[in-house]
Amino acid sequence: MVFTLETRDAKTMGRCGRLSGPHGTVPTPVFMPVGTQGTVKTLTSQELVDLGARIILSNAYHLYLRPGDQLVAEAGGLHRFASWPLSILTDSGGYQVFSLQGLSKVTDEGVRFQSHLDGSYHFFTPEKVVDIQRNLGSDICMVLDECAPYPCDYQNARTAHERSVKWALRSLEHFRGNRPVHSKEQALYAIVQGSIYHDLRTENLQTLVEKKFDGYAIGGLAVGEPADIMAEITELCTRQLPEELPRYLMGVGRPEDLVTAISLGVDMFDCVIPTRNGRNGTVYTSEGKMVLKNRRYESDFDPIDRNCSCPACRHYSRSYLRHLFQAGEILAMRLATLHNLYFYMDLVGRARQAIQRKKYDAFMRQFFTDYQTNNKSANE
Amino acid sequence: MVFTLETRDAKTMGRCGRLSGPHGTVPTPVFMPVGTQGTVKTLTSQELVDLGARIILSNAYHLYLRPGDQLVAEAGGLHRFASWPLSILTDSGGYQVFSLQGLSKVTDEGVRFQSHLDGSYHFFTPEKVVDIQRNLGSDICMVLDECAPYPCDYQNARTAHERSVKWALRSLEHFRGNRPVHSKEQALYAIVQGSIYHDLRTENLQTLVEKKFDGYAIGGLAVGEPADIMAEITELCTRQLPEELPRYLMGVGRPEDLVTAISLGVDMFDCVIPTRNGRNGTVYTSEGKMVLKNRRYESDFDPIDRNCSCPACRHYSRSYLRHLFQAGEILAMRLATLHNLYFYMDLVGRARQAIQRKKYDAFMRQFFTDYQTNNKSANE
Numbered sequence: 001m002v003f004t005l006e007t008r009d010a011k012t013m014g015r016c017g018r019l020s021g022p023h024g025t026v027p028t029p030v031f032m033p034v035g036t037q038g039t040v041k042t043l044t045s046q047e048l049v050d051l052g053a054r055i056i057l058s059n060a061y062h063l064y065l066r067p068g069d070q071l072v073a074e075a076g077g078l079h080r081f082a083s084w085p086l087s088i089l090t091d092s093g094g095y096q097v098f099s100l101q102g103l104s105k106v107t108d109e110g111v112r113f114q115s116h117l118d119g120s121y122h123f124f125t126p127e128k129v130v131d132i133q134r135n136l137g138s139d140i141c142m143v144l145d146e147c148a149p150y151p152c153d154y155q156n157a158r159t160a161h162e163r164s165v166k167w168a169l170r171s172l173e174h175f176r177g178n179r180p181v182h183s184k185e186q187a188l189y190a191i192v193q194g195s196i197y198h199d200l201r202t203e204n205l206q207t208l209v210e211k212k213f214d215g216y217a218i219g220g221l222a223v224g225e226p227a228d229i230m231a232e233i234t235e236l237c238t239r240q241l242p243e244e245l246p247r248y249l250m251g252v253g254r255p256e257d258l259v260t261a262i263s264l265g266v267d268m269f270d271c272v273i274p275t276r277n278g279r280n281g282t283v284y285t286s287e288g289k290m291v292l293k294n295r296r297y298e299s300d301f302d303p304i305d306r307n308c309s310c311p312a313c314r315h316y317s318r319s320y321l322r323h324l325f326q327a328g329e330i331l332a333m334r335l336a337t338l339h340n341l342y343f344y345m346d347l348v349g350r351a352r353q354a355i356q357r358k359k360y361d362a363f364m365r366q367f368f369t370d371y372q373t374n375n376k377s378a379n380e
Numbered sequence: 381m382v383f384t385l386e387t388r389d390a391k392t393m394g395r396c397g398r399l400s401g402p403h404g405t406v407p408t409p410v411f412m413p414v415g416t417q418g419t420v421k422t423l424t425s426q427e428l429v430d431l432g433a434r435i436i437l438s439n440a441y442h443l444y445l446r447p448g449d450q451l452v453a454e455a456g457g458l459h460r461f462a463s464w465p466l467s468i469l470t471d472s473g474g475y476q477v478f479s480l481q482g483l484s485k486v487t488d489e490g491v492r493f494q495s496h497l498d499g500s501y502h503f504f505t506p507e508k509v510v511d512i513q514r515n516l517g518s519d520i521c522m523v524l525d526e527c528a529p530y531p532c533d534y535q536n537a538r539t540a541h542e543r544s545v546k547w548a549l550r551s552l553e554h555f556r557g558n559r560p561v562h563s564k565e566q567a568l569y570a571i572v573q574g575s576i577y578h579d580l581r582t583e584n585l586q587t588l589v590e591k592k593f594d595g596y597a598i599g600g601l602a603v604g605e606p607a608d609i610m611a612e613i614t615e616l617c618t619r620q621l622p623e624e625l626p627r628y629l630m631g632v633g634r635p636e637d638l639v640t641a642i643s644l645g646v647d648m649f650d651c652v653i654p655t656r657n658g659r660n661g662t663v664y665t666s667e668g669k670m671v672l673k674n675r676r677y678e679s680d681f682d683p684i685d686r687n688c689s690c691p692a693c694r695h696y697s698r699s700y701l702r703h704l705f706q707a708g709e710i711l712a713m714r715l716a717t718l719h720n721l722y723f724y725m726d727l728v729g730r731a732r733q734a735i736q737r738k739k740y741d742a743f744m745r746q747f748f749t750d751y752q753t754n755n756k757s758a759n760e
Contacts, residue, residue, distance in 0.1 A: 037703075037704075037707045037709060038700075038703065039704060039707075039709050039711045041709065041710060041711070042710045042711060042714070043711065044691070044695070044711065044714070044715075045695065046691075046695075066703070066706060066707060067678070067699075067702075067703040067706070071678070071679055071699070074679055074681075075679075075681055075697070075699060075700070076681075081697075081699070081700055081703075082700060083695040083696055083700070298447070298451070299451055299454055299455075301454075301455055301456075311424070311426075315424070315425065315426075315463040316463055317455070317461075319447075319451070319455060319461070320418075320455070320461055320462060320463070322447075323417075323418065323446070323447040323461075324417075324419060326446060326447070327417045327419075327446060329417060329419050329421065330421060330422045330710055330713065330714070331419045331421070331422060331423065331424065333710060334422070334424070334710070334714075335424075
């Protein structure tokens with residue numbers, strides 16, 4: 001996918017542009033709904049298109065384990081398998097291997113880990129993870145990286161950073177040395193690591209930028225650090241990343257994190273928050289979060305948000321949604337997921353418009369005036 | 381709702397007609413999707429309309445317990461609460477009280493039972509169950525009945541039959557003695573009981589028919605009896621029920637049961653089979669049942685049914701659906717539910733057309749030629 005930078009905001013580092021590739025064009029900034037197992041939980045492809053999604057995220061680690069990237073290749077790639085006609089970014093699985101597994105073992109060659117499904121042993125190398133993503137046929141592939149936890153001492157952060165750089169370079173070499181399985185061109189993004197240490201982040205980033213990847217992700221954030229550190233490290237990176245290439249802040253985040261990060265020049269986001277929280281009955285409005293299971297909504301016949309025109313708000317009341325959650329009905333999870341993704345899409349879309357008008361600072365100020373936040377930690 | 385008989389088949393007792401009421405017209409024969417808790421599991425109202433559903437079934441017992449019929453009344457009735465614009469039939473809860481509870485105690489006055497949700501004690505009388513359905517505002521209300529289990533000895537069947545008759549008459553008197561809560565007219569159907577005993581069924585039916593209910597349901601079937609006994613008792617009833625009123629075979633059933641019962645002059649059906657089995661991964665085709673989780677579908681990239689134009693078959697393969705079921709994804713349950721209801725709607729719609737052409741016998745013969753059945757027991 002080719003990135004075109006269109007507009008820079010006047011007073012913030014905010015920017016908008018577009019990513020164009022074999023499965024269409026994606027205006028940025030963009031939020032990518034998460035479809036870990038080849039499906040954005042509870043939704044059909046058509047519903048995602050209707051919500052305005054132009055790119056979704058899926059996960060090489062999960063699809064490798066089940067149903068298997070070979071099977072997806074046999075189906076004609078992930079777009080055909082999942083009946084998703086637009087763009088797909090696949091995460092490499094580095095984050096999963098290091099976070100889901102207690103029993104992963106890293107060497108410079110790669111990482112040995114146990115499947116979270118059946119305990120079977122597997123070995124990922126940077127090359128293998130590229131091959132998996134070739135089989136999946138995603139539009140954007142991510143390199144295998146070692147994601148340091150938070151907090152992480154300097155020495156461990158340095159080790160993870162150095163290994164991540166080596167793996168990124170091996171990934172790029174392997175990626176350039178072979179062709180797509182499904183004929184359509186794929187892009188490869190590097191992932192900047194280095195924990196919260198400025199010198200490590202800078203060293204990591206500069207080495208990767210020299211190699212001219214198709215885009216740059218900021219990894220190792222949204223792993224439990226405070227929101228101000230997330231913003232600090234994000235800005236450290238975006239100030240040094242090339243203007244002409246897309247920047248992707250991985251795993252972020254809460255609505256307020258997106259609004260902040262967009263002001264720092266981030267173009268792409270993904271997070272399970274709107275979908276996961278939706279399934280648990282937490283929905284988002286311009287005034288903050290709302291826990292639908294709360295007794296106060298028992299006989300509240302208003303929609304979640306009077307100003308929202310999502311399918312849930314057009315037809316259903318808080319009272320009915322609360323009943324569905326109390327009764328354990330699947331429709332509750334669907335409707336809350338739809339609403340939350342609609343909220344995220346709308347928020348990022350309005351952020352884009354504000355940048356186009358070069359008034360992102362006013363947009364951001366208004367958002368934080370209306371929206372009840374707490375700043376305890378990111379990704380709550 | 382007013383029933384109009386339109387056409388009688390030439391060689392079978394099959395018939396078609398229409399039910400017209402304040403929430404639209406329902407062509408018969410009709411299959412009513414089951415929305416026990418005020419939602420047909422996994423689906424939105426719009427999806428049901430798109431599938432061709434013109435009437436759904438909900439349950440007075442469940443809605444009384446949660447969220448409470450008073451709350452539904454406050455919302456403006458079940459149609460508004462659940463955002464369902466078309467017709468609704470509510471079952472009385474008799475079947476639930478006698479089947480869900482080990483600890484129900486029946487007297488001539490009514491039935492004391494424990495909630496399956498919290499163990500709290502409740503007392504249903506025929507009058508109270510009418511009041512609940514007035515609060516819900518369903519288009520068709522059902523009387524409280526005592527549903528005998530299968531097998532049931534003659535004396536117990538007689539007791540249940542006699543009590544059911546008394547309750548039906550009390551229901552009718554109470555129903556006629558008060559007005560709808562939500563202004564729109566409601567209908568009240570009687571339920572014929574009497575287990576498998578011809579004399580009890582006949583006695584029960586004749587007493588109820590004299591009282592001129594708005595419609596007649598055949599209850600106490602699909603409770604474990606063999607398919608031939610279900611057909612025998614159904615025919616015994618339909619031969620004696622008035623031609624000009626609708627006949628509703630409660631809780632039935634498998635596709636083959638519907639095809640048989642339509643030939644015996646039944647107009648209305650409801651059953652959890654298409655929705656419940658769909659959620660468990662069993663889907664229906666013109667050739668019989670298909671268990672999607674089966675390994676044989678792992679790399680089968682055909683749709684469930686090449687000739688089906690439901691949303692699942694238009695976009696997704698057996699292989700992908702199997703993956704979704706293996707991965708425990710909610711979308712699997714949605715798509716299988718959509719497919720199964722589409723299959724049931726299509727089957728009953730084609731049965732209707734065959735009756736209109738006065739060729740239902742040929743339709744039935746073709747169905748049983750194509751469809752792999754087993755005749756072990758109904759409602760498997």
